[in-house]
Amino acid sequence: MKKVWINPGCISCGTCEFIAPEVFQVTDISHVKKDADLQANAEKIKQAVASCPVSVIACQE
Numbered sequence: 795m796k797k798v799w800i801n802p803g804c805i806s807c808g809t810c811e812f813i814a815p816e817v818f819q820v821t822d823i824s825h826v827k828k829d830a831d832l833q834a835n836a837e838k839i840k841q842a843v844a845s846c847p848v849s850v851i852a853c854q855e
């Protein structure tokens with residue numbers, strides 16, 4: 795997993811942080827943590843991408 799980002803439109807539901815707290819932090823909206831280990835958390839990231847209710851999480855493998 796090379797890159798993960800949040801496109802505009804996050805509704806701050808908290809699902810991504812619940813699934814992968816090592817990667818996502820939801821404050822005003824969801825943010826990708828700067829020191830997140832994307833490789834080690836690749837499966838959780840994919841699960842978060844699939845679970846976001848407004849489909850704003852994007853990733854590049």
Ligand code: SF4
Binds near residue numbers: 808811847849
């Ligand atoms: S799952 Fe989607 S809508 Fe919910 S906090 Fe994460 S990015 Fe935002």
